[in-house]
Amino acid sequence: MDGLIHQILSGIATGGIYASVALALVMIYQATHHVNFAQGEMATFSTYIALTLIQAGLSYWVAFAATFVISFVMGVLIERVLMRPMANAPILSSVGVFIGLLLIFSSISGWIFGYTIKTFPSPFETSKPLLGGYVSGHELGSTAVTLVVLLSVYLFFRHTRLGLAMRAAAYNPASARLVGIRVGWMLALGWGLAAGIGAIAGCMVAPIVFLDPNMMAGILLYSFAGALLGGIGNPLGAVLGGFAVGVIENLGGAYLVGTELKLTLALVIIVAVLVVKPSGLLGKAVQSRV
Amino acid sequence: MPALLEAKGLHAAYGDIRVLHGIDFVVDEGGITALLGANGAGKTTTLRAVCGMVRTQGEVHLGGARIDGRATEDIARLGVAHVPDGRGTFLELTVEENLRLGAYTRRDRQVDAARERVFGYFPKLRERIRQQAGTLSGGEQQMLAIARALLLKPRLLLLDEPSFGLAPLIVKEIFAIMRRINREEGVGILLVEQNASLALQIADRAYLLETGRIVFSGPAAEIRKDESIRRSYLGY
Numbered sequence A: 001m002d003g004l005i006h007q008i009l010s011g012i013a014t015g016g017i018y019a020s021v022a023l024a025l026v027m028i029y030q031a032t033h034h035v036n037f038a039q040g041e042m043a044t045f046s047t048y049i050a051l052t053l054i055q056a057g058l059s060y061w062v063a064f065a066a067t068f069v070i071s072f073v074m075g076v077l078i079e080r081v082l083m084r085p086m087a088n089a090p091i092l093s094s095v096g097v098f099i100g101l102l103l104i105f106s107s108i109s110g111w112i113f114g115y116t117i118k119t120f121p122s123p124f125e126t127s128k129p130l131l132g133g134y135v136s137g138h139e140l141g142s143t144a145v146t147l148v149v150l151l152s153v154y155l156f157f158r159h160t161r162l163g164l165a166m167r168a169a170a171y172n173p174a175s176a177r178l179v180g181i182r183v184g185w186m187l188a189l190g191w192g193l194a195a196g197i198g199a200i201a202g203c204m205v206a207p208i209v210f211l212d213p214n215m216m217a218g219i220l221l222y223s224f225a226g227a228l229l230g231g232i233g234n235p236l237g238a239v240l241g242g243f244a245v246g247v248i249e250n251l252g253g254a255y256l257v258g259t260e261l262k263l264t265l266a267l268v269i270i271v272a273v274l275v276v277k278p279s280g281l282l283g284k285a286v287q288s289r290v
Numbered sequence B: 001m002p003a004l005l006e007a008k009g010l011h012a013a014y015g016d017i018r019v020l021h022g023i024d025f026v027v028d029e030g031g032i033t034a035l036l037g038a039n040g041a042g043k044t045t046t047l048r049a050v051c052g053m054v055r056t057q058g059e060v061h062l063g064g065a066r067i068d069g070r071a072t073e074d075i076a077r078l079g080v081a082h083v084p085d086g087r088g089t090f091l092e093l094t095v096e097e098n099l100r101l102g103a104y105t106r107r108d109r110q111v112d113a114a115r116e117r118v119f120g121y122f123p124k125l126r127e128r129i130r131q132q133a134g135t136l137s138g139g140e141q142q143m144l145a146i147a148r149a150l151l152l153k154p155r156l157l158l159l160d161e162p163s164f165g166l167a168p169l170i171v172k173e174i175f176a177i178m179r180r181i182n183r184e185e186g187v188g189i190l191l192v193e194q195n196a197s198l199a200l201q202i203a204d205r206a207y208l209l210e211t212g213r214i215v216f217s218g219p220a221a222e223i224r225k226d227e228s229i230r231r232s233y234l235g236y
């Protein structure tokens, strides 16, 4: 019983990471109808930047904030420089660019920071057992950070002028232009925000899984599964899906398939969703307006 | 005084398909110009050309300054509000959010007062403020589209078939409100309509478009009186 509670709680903690990355995927998907396969590798690269800043002597939270800002700018630049010219390209060319981006980020990470596995500090290490020993300090802290991120994103999109403009630009770019919204910049901001969220997720997961150039590859798959499960067109669904996949993964790993085969659970979820309900549990069926 | 809007030798094309072949037209400051023509004549394309939504050649002047070749969002910021074909409502967002988007570019203090005036024209919208725009009736959606456009504080309003798909009574109501808006807000209107008789009643100028060329232009009253034009082009 204790084991079960422990598995569920740490499933929620990793689920928070998946939820964040799933949200980043959905944000770009809603605006462009593309899945950014490079989201994970971009996050890994950001995590290396954080580590470098920490090793250079910055305090953890200063490095954390700086990493967020740097990643945000990086995301904006990628959209402006690389994605912009592809706006009207056929889908296969876009997929090609995403995969190219993934490979580039992966090799740059390895080339600059090396391929050896590195430890990454957690700001939440405690020796005291928490919640009766069911969760570690880092699990609790990273879940809190995740929840703060998700809540901030929600409040930003719901209650700010810019957030509303970004939603309008994603839903209906032509009409958005007619009310004076600079749609191109809204897209770039979306990329920046997604990259920033990915960076936070990277920093939160690195103390658990250790940092190497492929750190996020598996996580992206789980996150994608989460996004699909909840509904790739629905941010709330994607977030809940991310948490659900975290719990499913942990329980499945412990009681069903074992740690080595856990990743196949993500594939099973992806295939199952695509076959049974492609719009996801909370997504609306894709409607075409006549 | 220069005209509010003046197009000179305006061409427009979608890729290789040329749709407008050098048209000239004018909207006077505070005036209403009707643009009439059969299906496929190029009326919608003309509005798109004014807003930089299609590739164009030729000149478009707004209050004497050239706007052709500028980005759509910049033209909107210069005070051109376009209620497009299909209304351009943000269906997934609420009525409130749609209205806020209408005033997106404005930083002045009069937005609240402008909202009140808009609710004066369209009292129904106030009741529907929390509702998702996609769930409004057709008439309400048309009102929302015009309201959203008004909140931009436009100098020029482009309306693409505001009567489309609406019951005659609602159409009459909306046309009456358009006329009030034109007078009370001093905003010029370029009105595209299938319903020629209604459009000619509120317009001061009118142009008749046929496959991308203007075949007749003049004061609206004159066209209204000219039976041969009415019979052969407008069908009433």
Ligand SMILES: Nc1ncnc2c1ncn2[C@@H]1O[C@H](COP(=O)(O)OP(=O)(O)OP(=O)(O)O)[C@@H](O)[C@H]1O
Pocket (backbone or CB within 6 Å): B014, B017, B019, B037, B038, B039, B040, B041, B042, B043, B044, B045, B046, B194
């Ligand atoms: N996006 C497009 N791509 C290619 N051709 C187009 C496009 N939009 C319109 N056209 C063509 O341009 C011509 C003029 O179309 P437009 O929509 O301007 O006509 P309209 O006068 O508004 O007609 P209606 O009264 O039916 O709305 C038509 O022949 C149409 O097929």
Ligand SMILES: [Mg+2]
Pocket (backbone or CB within 6 Å): B043, B044, B045, B085, B160
């Ligand atoms: Mg049309």
